[in-house]
Amino acid sequence: MSRTTVASLVAVAVISAAAPVDAQITQTASLNVGYYALRAEDARPAGDVLVENLNFLVFDPDELNGAIFGGDWFVGIGDYIDVGGGVSYYKATAPSVYREYVNADGFEIPQDLKLRVTPVSFVARFLPFSRHAPIVPYAGAGVAAYSWRYSESGEFIDLSDFTVFRESYVDSGTEVGPVYLAGVWVPAGDVFAVGFDFRYHRATADLDPDIGFFGDKIDIGGYASQFTFQIRF
Secondary structure (H helix, E strand, C coil), X not given: CCHHHXXXXXXXXXXXXXXXXXXXXXXXXXXXXXXXEECCHHHCCCCEHHHHHCCCEECCHHHHCEEEEEEEEEEEECCCEEXXXXXXXXXXXXEEEECCCCCCCCCCCEEEEEEEEEEEEEEEEECCCCCCCCCEEEEEEEEEXXXXXXXXXXXXXXXXXXXXXXXXXXEEXXXXXXXXXXXXXXXXXXXXXXXXXXXXXXXXXXXXXCCCCCCCEEECCEEEEEEEEEEEC
């Protein structure tokens, strides 16, 4: 689904939900804590820097999966539609060493691969059984601006003369892409609720070719599985 299509669906949901003049408006603030998993190696695009690094570095890509936390604010229009936005924060580090080379003293040549992603999202979600059900499932979609930073820091080899030097290679930027979500919450009284939220973030960034990475792209998308704590107004 294209970014334009996702944005159009969100707009249609907002307009449709806003039509009834007597619709009840409910606001919900939520705190979210969970786990962010990057897309698997075989699902990443050609030229992805992590995939290219696996050709000559030894590291576990799963170590770039890590904690994600953030918050959302939704406005309910009627009993079946919520619209709103939120921000999340994820950061992880994977240590690596050269696959075929060691230092003159026999020790490994180490680096740290670091990725940080901060999605700022605007979404609409549909509540098929209404917000007054004893258990409230939902599904939705939207768009997000993904602020990202990727770096490789540590010791590297100059293959022209095999000297070892220290350096940090850093790139950053912002990409726009879709976000899809589904989840459920259970009311705990009139004000509070607890639940689970799953989101699929999709975005790929182009890396600056002048920096010196061995790939020209990085897939910053992934899967966020989060527990939610909600306060309803």
